Each structure stands twice: as structure tokens, then as C-alpha cells.
Amino acid sequence: MAENENILEVRHLKKYFKTARGVLHAVDDVNFTVKRGETLGLVGESGCGKSTIGRLILGLHQATSGEILFDGKDICKMNKSGLHDLRKDMQIIFQDPYSSLNPRMSISEIIGEPLLIHKRVSNRAELDKRVRELMDTVGLASRLENAYPHELDGGRRQRVGIARALSLRPKFIVCDEPVSSLDVSIQAQVLNLLKELQAEYGLTYLFITHDLSVVKYFSDKIAVMYLGQLVETASSEELFRSTLHPYSQALLSAIPEPSVHRKMQRVKLTGELTSPIDPQPGCRFAKRCLYARESCVGTDPVLREFGCDHFCSCFRTNALQDEE
Template identity: 45%
Template structure:
């Protein structure tokens, strides 16, 4: 498939010392869903803002449809932003309370001159609302009159209004009740199938990732430590941190339950990133080499990359299981 998005060795340093994103590289193909996962503070939301150019990278290159947008002017970015849209985590704060639902979902069209008059804008709004299971009569409703799931539907269809080729979805279902998450996920998948849009899907919910993703990228402390096709990743992660993330996912059957891996301590500060492998301070299988040499992403399987000195040496789950368990539960909220 053609590469739609290419991110190459991108870094973002805040205040001269906080390495929020520290050399991230990946690509995204047309119609593909790449899930970016990790603990809070790992840098995944910063990556999304760099791609959208809501913040400027310190180093590296971002290409969209082959065009370098890394340092593109705000004026030139207006055309790019028709093709890259965003779905926010909080469906309430992302909607203007002073605008009706009809105004919200057609605002991108109005900004880019795609609707000519008030009648056309209303008609388009009704069509958009119906596309995500809302009623045409909701055109005049205010955000406060909708449930959380309905508000997120507004956010989704607003993102799709311009027919973008890429949508960055930052925790799009984490603020929703479990009962409506599946509805919103189904809408995202249906819209992708109909429109052919690619997703960068940012999440800490591994069950949702398993349902949505084609590939999975795991971030830890500003870096991608594992990148793999979904089936390969869920069948056998090759980085201890990725294994710990998966161990927290509830099993569909008692016989398939993974051994829960509890990591000691909290992630180090991005101001004081440890030498060697940045995960070694919490890793239950760390050796001397991990403290002195930083592993690079290496091919460990079919399109499966991992940054671990001992990837594929022997099953990570069994290595961890033989060791004394740590005492602090991994937090991925």
C-alpha cells in the first residue's frame, strides 16, 4: 500500500530539557489503522499534535502524501488540514457550547468554503447527523442536550465532514461509558470502510486496540519500543513493557488468562531519562547490558520490530514468570 504518512526521527523537547518525544519513526498506509499505545505521559498525545502541526517538532521530518509538512507555513497548512482531522478525547469540552449541533458539524465546511448559504448548510448538517445515527431534528440542539456518546458522534462526523484521508483519534472512547463504547467504535469502523480513511488511533485500552488496529506501536518514555502487525503483537509481544501492558487485559476465557505482570516504580522523568535502555529501571529481566547500551528497533519477526536486547531470545512471558514479582501495578490510565 502507498504510504500516506511518514514520521522520521521526530523529537519534541520542551523547555530545553523535557524530551517528550525522542526519536519516533513510523509510517501509515492508506486505509490503515495504526494504534499508538502506552502509559499516560509516554508522549503519544504529543506525537498526535506534532502530526497535526498544533506544535512544532524540534527535530525530524513529517511527510503527508509525500509532502514535507514539518515546517510548512500556517497558510499552506490550511489545505493539508482538510486532509488530516482530529477526534478529541473529551466529547464535551471539544464542542463549542454556543453552537448548535448543525453549526458544529458544518463548521469545517464553512471555513473551507464548501457550503454556499444557510439552506445548504442546514441540509448538509442533517445528512451528516443521520450518517452517525442522530436525527435531523438534532440540527438545532445544543451540546448540553446530548449524552456523552451522542456528543462523541458529533465529534466524529465533524472530523469526517471534509472527507479527510487521515484522522487522528486521541482516546476517542476513553471518556465514554462501557455501554456506548462499542457503538462509537462501530461507527468509526463503518465510516472508515465507507470513506477509506486511515486512522492514527491513540489509546491505552488494549481491548479496544485489538478490535480496531491493523498494527500496534508501543511507546515508552518518548520512544517506540515495539511496532508490529496486530496478530503478531497480541500473539507474542517481544518487549517486556508491551508484555506488561497485555497482561492487564481481561481474558475472554479463564484458560487464556495471562500471568499479571506488576512493574516496580513509576516511569522516570523525561527530564532525567536513564542511560541504556530507558525501561531498565522497571524491567524484571534487565541485565548489565540494558543499563549501558540503548537497544534500537530490530526486526524480530515478519514486520515485527522490538527494541529489546533479549527479544526472541526466549519467551518474554516465561522469563518474567520465573522472576520475583514486583510490587507496584502498572498504571495505564
């Protein structure tokens, strides 16, 4: 049987959290697919639910409803044993390379731990050899084998996290803001390393970030998220060429302009932020949108295709398209 082109399919995914004030709609009816070997960039403000999606995909959170199909198998229906077996194919690189590493373990112990848990090595010599290979792959000097996380800088710590994620030779990696806590010069090194590893091992990435300048360089396809919902999806080239949703336009306008002689056209967002706790039907961006109208309230917008596999959920964009 031919292998499915999509390694990941997310269908009507929801994740709600009960709070003292009501039900928090962290992820609300999200749909997307990721093809084998590509990078999907998931972008949006802090608190929009993008990291929650990453954890749902990995089985670290239990979905309220919906389906997450990885290689045709629904992660939401897996038991603990099934999720344990899935770990060899799905891994995560965390945002903070310091808090994600055990401070009481040496670098070699951290990288080798997944190999021991999943019984990928039969003796100490094989473990040591594999750990050295992984350290070499991510650009860590062998002299750091017995070092501890607090002895390394941020860039080297993140390389340890990448080596650990690679140890089981996964097919899919969730990169949860992997460079946001690093210096700009180190960010470029880590991004280049991730690209090289993707080309060498055929990896598929879900790249979660709030930085559109990074996601443009790194992603094949971009999904823009706002308060638990996807508002626009397109290829990286198409999204930057023809941005449709007002929120996406505001995000793009916030990207720093490298030329001091070029005037920056900022889209300044004003208005009250809609509460994600028991939200009313309607566009959740309406209170901050420059183009909001009465029709934006009362009915939820749906993602609609505008050609070139470009989807947007906006009543104004729909109306403009219908007028043409």
C-alpha cells in the first residue's frame, strides 16, 4: 500500500480547560495537515494556543474532542502503551534549553536516556558510541560529554536538546519556539542546523513561533492562529505575497525593517482583547479589527480557500472576493 502523503492530519481539534471563571477555549475546532518532509510554521501571539496544539499532538495533553492522525493512527485514542511506542517517531525541542534539561545529569546521560528507555542499545560501549555520534551530528565537542547543563551557554544547551530529540531517529519533531530564548547570532546557527538535519534525515517539523521573520525563512507552509482558532493558512511565499486576514497583516507589519531609509508601515491594533473563556459566537478578532462590521458578530467565520491553497477566515475578505 502506498504511503500517505500527509504524515499528520488534525481534524476538528478542541482542547478546553475548566477554570474558576468558566471554560477556557485554548484550541477550538482546528484543522490542518502536514506533508512528509515539510515544515509547517504555526504563528500567533502568546496565549493563542499554538504550544497547546504541539502538546496535544505529542499526547502530553488529552484532547477534548477531534482527531490527530499520525501515519493514519489516531493519537487521541491511544493508551499509555501506544503513546510510549509513538515516542520513537515523534519528539519535541522545547523553548527553554535550560529548564528542559535535567541539571543533575551530564550531557551524555541526557542524550543517552531515550536510548536506554526504549532499549535501543544493548551495552555501555554501544551507548557511548551512539551518544558521541549524536553530539558530533549537532556540533557538540566530545570534551563536553561529562559537562552539566549549567556549564554550557544557551546555544550549546539547545544543541543538547536537539541531540536528545534525534536519538530515536524520529520522523516528526515539534519545535516549540526553539530559538526565541537565544541571542540573534545563535538563533541563525540553530536554525541552519535544523534545516541541515531535515535535509539529511527527511524530518518533518511543526515549527511553533511568534516571530514571523524566522518562520518565513524556516517554513514551507504557515498557519496563523488567533485565540484558539486558525485564521489563515498558505505557503510561506504566498502568505507574504498576498496576506488576506487583518490579523496576519498586523503581524507582518511588526517585522523589523533592516533598511533605516525605508519607512515602516505599521498596523496598530487597538481595542479590547476578546476573552477565550466561554467566547460568544463571531469573529474573535472583531474587537481589534480596523474593518469590523455588524456581520462579524454572532456567527463564526470559517476557513475559505482563495486559490493557491490559500485559506482565510474573514467576513470582509469573503465579501471583497464575492464582489470581484
